[in-house]
Amino acid sequence: MTHAPLRTRIKFCGLTRAEDVHLACALGVDAVGFVFAARSRRRLAVDQARALRDALAPLVDAVVLFMDNDADEVRDVVHHVRPSLLQFHGDEDDAFCRGFGVPYIKAVAMGGDASADAAALEAQYPAATGFLLDSHARGESGGSGLAFDWARIPQAMHKPFLLAGGLSPDNVFDAVRATRPWGVDVSSGIESAPGIKDGARMRRFVEEVCRADRLDR
Numbered sequence: 001m002t003h004a005p006l007r008t009r010i011k012f013c014g015l016t017r018a019e020d021v022h023l024a025c026a027l028g029v030d031a032v033g034f035v036f037a038a039r040s041r042r043r044l045a046v047d048q049a050r051a052l053r054d055a056l057a058p059l060v061d062a063v064v065l066f067m068d069n070d071a072d073e074v075r076d077v078v079h080h081v082r083p084s085l086l087q088f089h090g091d092e093d094d095a096f097c098r099g100f101g102v103p104y105i106k107a108v109a110m111g112g113d114a115s116a117d118a119a120a121l122e123a124q125y126p127a128a129t130g131f132l133l134d135s136h137a138r139g140e141s142g143g144s145g146l147a148f149d150w151a152r153i154p155q156a157m158h159k160p161f162l163l164a165g166g167l168s169p170d171n172v173f174d175a176v177r178a179t180r181p182w183g184v185d186v187s188s189g190i191e192s193a194p195g196i197k198d199g200a201r202m203r204r205f206v207e208e209v210c211r212a213d214r215l216d217r
Contacts, residue, residue, distance in 0.1 A: 135165025
């Protein structure tokens with residue numbers, strides 16, 4: 001497995017309001033995610049995402065999330081939103097994912113009876129900058145609020161991985177200590193309703209990640 005980072009990166013995903021973007025930046029998160037998956041309750045229109053992207057503070061990355069969107073839609077989003085990173089959750093292959101001139105990470109379904117092999121993943125997606133291990137089953141969207149068994153994380157991964165699925169202020173401390181990921185990704189665990197983030201939960205999530213880092217690094 002890759003060496004644990006000195007600091008766990010934090011991504012807040014599924015943001016839909018400028019005030020939540022501003023707070024995320026003030027709390028020091030590394031990235032925010034804007035969702036374009038067709039079935040997501042947090043899906044944005046391009047003009048909404050562009051306005052939220054423009055609200056980002058310097059040095060905070062914009063990530064856009066897709067799930068089997070067609071290439072024209074991805075290109076349109078890339079052109080107007082100017083993301084730092086693409087995140088793919090569907091059946092996209094490596095050639096598709098790397099075809100837009102922006103670095104990408106590939107989500108890996110860890111829910112149900114799904115399993116993952118590090119060598120196979122890295123061979124299948126050689127251009128991926130990393131992988132996001134999520135609790136959804138194959139063919140389903142993320143953001144379910146359910147966790148998967150962290151003991152099933154593939155061993156000997158050479159690329160960074162982000163842990164997602166079911167994370168919240170109540171369990172992220174244990175998650176970071178148990179898995180030592182490159183980063184953590186949270187959506188429903190910091191919400192009061194789909195797409196509506198809760199400021200107190202956002203703040204406590206960051207505090208718990210930092211607390212784990214102080215003990216484990």
